[in-house]
Amino acid sequence: MTSAAPVAPLISAYRGVRPATTPVWFMRQAGRSLPEYRELRIGHSMLDACLEPELAAEITLQPVRRHGVDAAIFFSDIVIPLKLAGVGVEIVAGRGPVFEKPVRTAADVAALPTLTVDDLAPVAAGVARTVEGLRAIGDGTTPLIGFAGAPFTLAAYLVEGGPSKEHLAARTLMHADPDAWAALMAWAADASGLFLRAQVLAGASAVQLFDSWAGSVSLADYVTRVAPASARALGHVADLHVEVPGEPAARGDQAGDQAGDQKVSIPVPKVHFGVGTGELLPAMRDVGADVVGVDWRIPLDEAVRRLGGAVPVQGNIDPALLAAPWPVLEAHLRDVLARAAAAPAHVLNLGHGVPPETDPGVLTRIVDFVHGLTQ
Amino acid sequence: MTSAAPVAPLISAYRGVRPATTPVWFMRQAGRSLPEYRELRIGHSMLDACLEPELAAEITLQPVRRHGVDAAIFFSDIVIPLKLAGVGVEIVAGRGPVFEKPVRTAADVAALPTLTVDDLAPVAAGVARTVEGLRAIGDGTTPLIGFAGAPFTLAAYLVEGGPSKEHLAARTLMHADPDAWAALMAWAADASGLFLRAQVLAGASAVQLFDSWAGSVSLADYVTRVAPASARALGHVADLHVEVPGEPAARGDQAGDQAGDQKVSIPVPKVHFGVGTGELLPAMRDVGADVVGVDWRIPLDEAVRRLGGAVPVQGNIDPALLAAPWPVLEAHLRDVLARAAAAPAHVLNLGHGVPPETDPGVLTRIVDFVHGLTQ
Numbered sequence: 001m002t003s004a005a006p007v008a009p010l011i012s013a014y015r016g017v018r019p020a021t022t023p024v025w026f027m028r029q030a031g032r033s034l035p036e037y038r039e040l041r042i043g044h045s046m047l048d049a050c051l052e053p054e055l056a057a058e059i060t061l062q063p064v065r066r067h068g069v070d071a072a073i074f075f076s077d078i079v080i081p082l083k084l085a086g087v088g089v090e091i092v093a094g095r096g097p098v099f100e101k102p103v104r105t106a107a108d109v110a111a112l113p114t115l116t117v118d119d120l121a122p123v124a125a126g127v128a129r130t131v132e133g134l135r136a137i138g139d140g141t142t143p144l145i146g147f148a149g150a151p152f153t154l155a156a157y158l159v160e161g162g163p164s165k166e167h168l169a170a171r172t173l174m175h176a177d178p179d180a181w182a183a184l185m186a187w188a189a190d191a192s193g194l195f196l197r198a199q200v201l202a203g204a205s206a207v208q209l210f211d212s213w214a215g216s217v218s219l220a221d222y223v224t225r226v227a228p229a230s231a232r233a234l235g236h237v238a239d240l241h242v243e244v245p246g247e248p249a250a251r252g253d254q255a256g257d258q259a260g261d262q263k264v265s266i267p268v269p270k271v272h273f274g275v276g277t278g279e280l281l282p283a284m285r286d287v288g289a290d291v292v293g294v295d296w297r298i299p300l301d302e303a304v305r306r307l308g309g310a311v312p313v314q315g316n317i318d319p320a321l322l323a324a325p326w327p328v329l330e331a332h333l334r335d336v337l338a339r340a341a342a343a344p345a346h347v348l349n350l351g352h353g354v355p356p357e358t359d360p361g362v363l364t365r366i367v368d369f370v371h372g373l374t375q
Numbered sequence: 376m377t378s379a380a381p382v383a384p385l386i387s388a389y390r391g392v393r394p395a396t397t398p399v400w401f402m403r404q405a406g407r408s409l410p411e412y413r414e415l416r417i418g419h420s421m422l423d424a425c426l427e428p429e430l431a432a433e434i435t436l437q438p439v440r441r442h443g444v445d446a447a448i449f450f451s452d453i454v455i456p457l458k459l460a461g462v463g464v465e466i467v468a469g470r471g472p473v474f475e476k477p478v479r480t481a482a483d484v485a486a487l488p489t490l491t492v493d494d495l496a497p498v499a500a501g502v503a504r505t506v507e508g509l510r511a512i513g514d515g516t517t518p519l520i521g522f523a524g525a526p527f528t529l530a531a532y533l534v535e536g537g538p539s540k541e542h543l544a545a546r547t548l549m550h551a552d553p554d555a556w557a558a559l560m561a562w563a564a565d566a567s568g569l570f571l572r573a574q575v576l577a578g579a580s581a582v583q584l585f586d587s588w589a590g591s592v593s594l595a596d597y598v599t600r601v602a603p604a605s606a607r608a609l610g611h612v613a614d615l616h617v618e619v620p621g622e623p624a625a626r627g628d629q630a631g632d633q634a635g636d637q638k639v640s641i642p643v644p645k646v647h648f649g650v651g652t653g654e655l656l657p658a659m660r661d662v663g664a665d666v667v668g669v670d671w672r673i674p675l676d677e678a679v680r681r682l683g684g685a686v687p688v689q690g691n692i693d694p695a696l697l698a699a700p701w702p703v704l705e706a707h708l709r710d711v712l713a714r715a716a717a718a719p720a721h722v723l724n725l726g727h728g729v730p731p732e733t734d735p736g737v738l739t740r741i742v743d744f745v746h747g748l749t750q
Contacts, residue, residue: 171695320546
């Protein structure tokens with residue numbers, strides 16, 4: 001980026017300032033919906049693809065090239081920080097991550113290996129390579145979002161030993177042994193936070209914490225047993241700044257090192273997203289998020305209302321509509337965008353990840369459509 | 376029942392009148408948590424067990440004998456009315472119901488076979504046998520609740536061809552072809568409603584409509600694309616009455632045929648339950664439910680508030696707490712019961728089904744604990 005470059009629309013929106021057009025990207029935009037991804041993955045396991053820097057970077061760049069989205073999101077898997085720490089886990093096709101040994105007791109928690117910065121070298125290398133690649137796409141300013149699963153989602157995987165529907169074993173441990181639970185959540189928070197930190201230090205311009213499974217807990221449990229760890233995870237990037245063109249405008253901004261270069265250093269924007277978390281939105285903001293992601297279950301204006309009107313939001317296209325005829329999908333997009341007017345700023349996204357069977361042409365069409373509108 | 380028998384606490388609570396002690400039963404109380412169930416099922420497929428009257432009755436009675444719960448719930452499976460209509464479906468262990476051919480188009484919907492009253496004969500026989508068996512347990516007044524999956528849940532199975540996480544194909548059809556969707560939902564509503572009707576005519580004293588998957592739709596979609604069919608399903612039992620001891624007290628009550636026998640005929644109580652449906656509770660009441668079931672995600676007093684304070688509620692023990700030490704579970708039970716004071720009446724239940732690995736002794740202990748308290 002040069003001092004003449006505009007602030008990327010994504011970063012502007014994440015800071016609560018509406019850009020001329022609504023930025024748009026798609027959760028799980030890198031992945032199975034793209035034929036070029038399916039081709040590239042041949043002969044590579046999922047976790048290998050995440051940990052091979054060149055491959056992870058290329059997969060991350062594919063949807064940026066194809067769709068012209070306003071952000072790249074680093075291609076990774078929720079269990080990568082656990083794997084890198086030394087936890088025995090593999091991705092089993094059609095099932096998801098399966099762990100060698102579920103974590104069920106205080107002793108199991110105490111025996112978890114510690115994730116170090118060195119362990120994260122393949123991730124840092126992949127991010128650096130991605131950021132370099134992004135400079136060669138379009139006007140070279142597309143930002144990269146760093147990615148991590150939130151502590152609850154990581155802990156649920158660890159306790160269950162794999163995917164589960166209502167995360168009963170994890171939620172039992174939460175109440176049956178609150179100390180072991182707190183220790184596990186602190187461990188997961190550090191794994192999650194260090195994973196995010198490595199990505200920002202390597203060049204990511206924003207981070208998103210995914211709490212895929214937070215929707216299975218009550219607000220009371222969320223506030224007392226989950227939120228402190230999510231705050232701890234985001235705390236690992238609280239001191240990090242990213243450089244953007246412009247002038248200091250908000251609390252936390254710092255003038256650039258060189259006078260007159262019109263660059264400022266801003267705190268890295270932090271997005272927090274969960275599925276089925278309509279009841280939890282303010283609590284999810286309060287862990288230190290700048291932006292809150294909203295699934296498709298509640299209208300965006302209602303989400304904004306629950307958030308008190310002052311928080312930028314991201315979402316909330318119903319993924320089921322991607323397979324509907326275009327006029328139906330367009331009406332839905334217009335509805336989401338209209339409801340987003342209640343927020344200080346909005347980043348258009350799905351309410352959950354791109355379904356694997358999605359026609360990628362539909363995603364490109366959404367980007368073109370949204371970029372053709374002016375706010 | 377004789378004219379001297381008290382109104383069963385369950386029926387009293389379902390009518391909004393608090394009995395001396397809180398009635399309690401458990402969703403999926405009949406099933407894999409019981410060793411006597413696992414033994415009885417040997418050599419019988421799930422669907423065979425549901426359709427063999429003697430077996431279904433015995434399985435239904437097992438938890439009443441063991442736990443002393445305040446209700447039996449007829450042992451069945453959500454897909455039974457579809458199976459009886461002639462839809463090709465089998466239960467695959469570890470996966471759930473799998474259909475020969477998903478229903479995806481208007482033509483597929485039009486080709487669905489019609490469920491008739493005659494098809495439901497095995498269900499009616501199982502219910503009659505259960506009601507007879509209940510007369511021999513305790514004081515002989517334990518009521519039987521009839522069971523059916525709600526139209527959305529049935530339709531989601533049919534469209535997906537099996538279990539699915541976010542019911543994308545079903546929710547796509549809902550928007551992509553609203554007419555085919557409406558026709559499918561009407562078909563499912565009749566299957567669901569006739570299934571309930573057969574159970575009430577054979578002796579069930581109440582019904583519960585389970586919309587396991589309604590939590591995946593927004594309120595707007597629920598109201599326009601789901602609720603009309605749920606209302607249609609419950610409409611199939613709207614004219615049915617059940618006889619209970621007592622005197623006419625409420626709208627819809629009718630005096631018994633014989634003067635002086637102190638029996639009244641009341642409209643069959645209708646319970647409506649879904650998982651993750653905190654946003655939908657009033658809409659779920661408005662389809663014609665007398666009682667609303669609440670999962671564990673929102674506190675019961677908040678559910679009562681959303682329901683306007685006038686509706687009896689059922690729930691909402693967190694199933695994850697069943698495996699916690701008793702003092703933790705007891706504190707949770709006391710909290711649920713205290714919050715239930717906001718409702719006109721409350722039936723204690725789980726926020727979802729009994730997990731298969733549950734220690735059945737814990738369920739018995741819950742019943743004894745609750746019956747030992749006076750309201």
